[in-house]
Amino acid sequence: MSTARTSSRFTDALAQIGACGIFLFRIFAAVPRSLRYFKETIRQIWFVGAMSLTIIMTCGLFIGAVLGLQLYDVLSRFGSAAMSGTVVALALYRELGPVVTALLFAGRAGTSITAEVGLMRATDQIAAMEMMAVDPLAYVVAPRFLAGIVAMPALVCIFNALAILGAHVVCVSWLGLDNGTFWSNMTASVDVWTDVINGVWKSVAFGAVCTLIASFQGYTTAPTSEGVAYATTRTVVFSSIATLALDFVMTAFLM
């Protein structure tokens, strides 16, 4: 009996993934129609992007500062503290920037998308839209999806810039690394395409995945307050897992 339950849970999970994939294609199909509601997309970029700036900028500053502190300490044991800036920049651009921003994004914007769309579902607003011949995918979901794709790279770039600033403050102003050494080692080893732009591609993918999972969980939630609560939790869990797994796959392909 327990195997039967396990297998049914397994098929449930498979069905969820399949439904999510179909949902992605329905969003793609709805994107051209959603251009009619372009203002809604802009409002969503404002909501998921610009409103996340505070947390992204604060976390970026601190992550950069702690990276600078740790790497300066570790690298000075090998007599190469001068490379601190380089290692901070490479770690940020390639991995930490996109991943940490995606995790913060899932917590800050993904949950609010799930809760909003989920409450629309629970309070029958989505059914009402269908009644009025307004496609909820084009009016509710697609703008959020597009907003995630647009906002995420911008957030990652801002995160990276603030983190470099934080590392600079710690390494140069506090620990006394030479300013010229910090920058010249960084510019000598960081490549714009393999490091910066690859990070931007990752962030586009993470933005798409996080908003897809968030809106899928909201759209298919059980129409109760408990259901919305579970959907919000699942958004954070699934977004984090998907982000980290996708990060590994993308790194393997982009390298």
Next chain:
Amino acid sequence: MAQRQSFQIGTGLFILLGFAALAYLATQTTSVANYSQGDSYMIKARFTNVGQLKLRAPVKIAGVRVGSVAGVVLEPERLDALVTLSIDKRYDKIPDDSAAAVFTSGLLGDQYVALQPGGSPDVFKNGDEVVLTQSSMQLEELIGKYLVGQGDSKPPAGKGDDAKPAAKP
């Protein structure tokens, strides 16, 4: 209406901020800051061993960057490494008997190509080949030489001299 305007302006500012951050990262913290934007010309150099010389490694004269490595391929017939150097058009007065050497910045740093100017009145033109080349000095080889040389009654002064130019790029 006023509120709607404000969030649209805010969104625009947000996206502008994102692009500004990207532009800052791309231009101030990467090797783009070192790229020569102007025209360049190509010269070739053959080395018996290029070590770990990579694409886009700097080409330097007197320690100043004048270009970059545009290609490293093995020539199938002579079985030596054919390195294409892309030199900035600004530096068009390099004598054509200049020597090229693969050096290492620092003891374990990245490798680069150093051009040592000769005295010829003619200058390198696009497609010319550097005749005098000095291969990359392999640390393992040097260590091997010293280990073997230690048994001799006479210290291998010649070998020691050979090693010095490579250790001092």
